[in-house]
Amino acid sequence: MAFQDLLDQVGSLGRFQILQTAFFCICILIAYPHMLLENFTAAVPGHRCWVHILDNDTVSANGTEILSQETLLRISIPLDSNLRPEKCRRFIHPQWQFLDLNGTFPNMSEPDTEPCVDGWVYDRSSFSSTIVTEWDLVCESQSLISVAQSLFMVAQLLGGLIFGHISDSYRAPWKLQSVLENVFLCALKEGKGWSVLESAQWLIITNQLDEALKELRRAAHINGKKDTGETLTIEFVKSTMKQELDEGQTNVSLFDLLRPPKLRVRIFYLSFVRFAATIPFLGLMLNLQHFGSNIFLFQIIFGAVTFIVRCAVLLTMNHVGRRISQMVSSFLVGIPILVNIFLSQEMQTLRVALATLGIGATTAIFTTHTVHHNELVPTVLRSIAIGLNAMFSRLGATLAPLLMILTVYSPDLPWIIYGVSSILAGLVVLLLPETRNQPLPNTIQDVENNRRDSRKTKQEDISMKVTQF
Structure with a gap:
């Protein structure tokens, strides 16, 4: 893999990658709680x-x-x-x-x-004031809580579309977005490194060599490889990634993502999996009161499980593969949700345990899906595909709270949909190819012509020739 040679030159895992990962973890810790805030601001007291x-x-x-x-x-x-x-x-x-x-x-x-x-x-013993008590969002008006949650998700969808366009128009905001969305990618390539340099790879593929060289030199400097950073030149980059540069000169758009038949099918499956997996995740996270009254304790439990699973799944997916990891995780979301329907409210401990299992499994789905998605889409189109995938995630997030309105017909109907959608996501992911231990596709032709294997074989042949001497 040509870019891997550049990555090895600047340091596959050093201070640069660790610092950027820590920085974005802090950003996520600040931003993520806003999505779950309505568990408390829109809590329904007795x-x-x-x-x-x-x-x-x-x-x-x-x-x-x-x-x-x-x-x-x-x-x-x-x-x-x-x-x-x-x-x-x-x-x-x-x-x-x-x-x-x-x-x-x-x-x-x-x-x-x-x-x-x-x-x-x-009853104001737990919450002195919420939007429910202020606006009497109970009984006939309780469905407005779901509408408010859905509107929040719509705002996220629109914000992603607007600022995604801005980030593609101005380089500095884009670099942060690219790093964040691909933070785990190369770390899973048999220890080859972290994908915080994905922005440099994208810049090279799109022939922005000066910017790419600055990113590579900066990473080398932070990683303590100053001499290596000085030897990196445009000529060296061109010679290392000559084939990718020749195939990635044309401008790409969303239509290029959907026009090739094999790539279009991949995008359809990936978008459906992300959409179907987001629905039960938000269904669980935004309805903590369904499992009991102590939502503060539930939030702590769910948060701890989410953190542990995100760390553990990075190890397990390298052993069992991306597809099997997502399928098993999807079933571990859907089945507990469906079982919970048949449990009485008095069995609170068991209900919370099953919900915790579901939350942990949804975390595993998203972590594995992010890696699997990036490994299935060619580099030249990866940023567009990530935006499209995120849009389907936001659509699922918008729909999830609205499904609670169906409780007027049956209290169990939203939960049935949550459980079934997760199981469907697990089945659809089996239609995608496995990417474990496979090189990343850089161009559309790599996907359409199945050149992943041929490139790997070519690389092995070169290694054999070098070994003979």
Whole structure:
């Protein structure tokens, strides 16, 4: 692989790669929590209808202060199927007959109820204020929470499109984007190095040799290879990557990404996998209250599992391959979600354990998918393909919260969709070729003509000839 020769010259793993990786980790730590913020700002506290006899301070003049709050609640609010106070309805008139200790009235009809026409009373023990309590986003208006979450994801989608275009127009912002999106790529090539130099490779392929040379020299200097950095010249770069330069001179666009038949099929499969995998991830992460009331603890558990899995999966995918890693991870997301549907709310420990397994597996999917995607797309089109893949991820993120609106038809329907979509992603990924221990494709012809293997064979032949001497 020609670019690998340049990478070896400047240092495949040194201070340059470590510092940039640490820098972008800090950026992600700052930006990522915003996506999960609505777990807390849009948390739905316990609530019930406001009732005059219970919540009006002036009602004590009627002598009801001699009755306890529990008693007044019993005669004012009906019970649901779990024998808990209804959240969205109240009795039209106080049911004083419920004060009878026997509590049995066989000849009585069901008391009339009505919606919470006077508002709600909220349990503020965990959250003093949320957008739910401020705007009464409960009962008939609860679907607006999902709409608000979806609008946030739409803003991310539009921001990605707008700033992605800006980053392609101005070199400095683009370099940061390229480094971030490919941070793990070359680290998985049998220890050959980190892909923080992917920007230099892209610059070479697009014939921006001066900029590429600056990036390579900067990396060599930071890695302590000052002499090597001085010997890097444009002539050396041209001779090392002559074939890639000859094949990458033409300007490329989104149409070039979708025109070649084999590449188009790859992009379709990769986009579907990213779209289908994002839906259950956001479904789990934005609905922590579905698994219990202590969402602070759940967030800590999920965060710890996510961190551990991201580190571990980099090792496992090199042993079992990209496809198998994604397929198994997808099944480990979908199956626990579907099993959780049949578990009662009282089995909270098991429900949280299954959700944690699902969160960890979705993290494994995204990490492996990022590597697999970059190894399937030629370098000359990789930045465009990454943008398209990210767009489908944002579409999945936009759809995931909106699916919770389907709870008006069935409480389990959104979770069924979350589970099934993940399993489908695992099946579709099997249609993609395996890339473990394979060189990166640099041009469209490498994909269309299956030149990955031929280039590897050619490289082995050259090594054999050198060994003979």
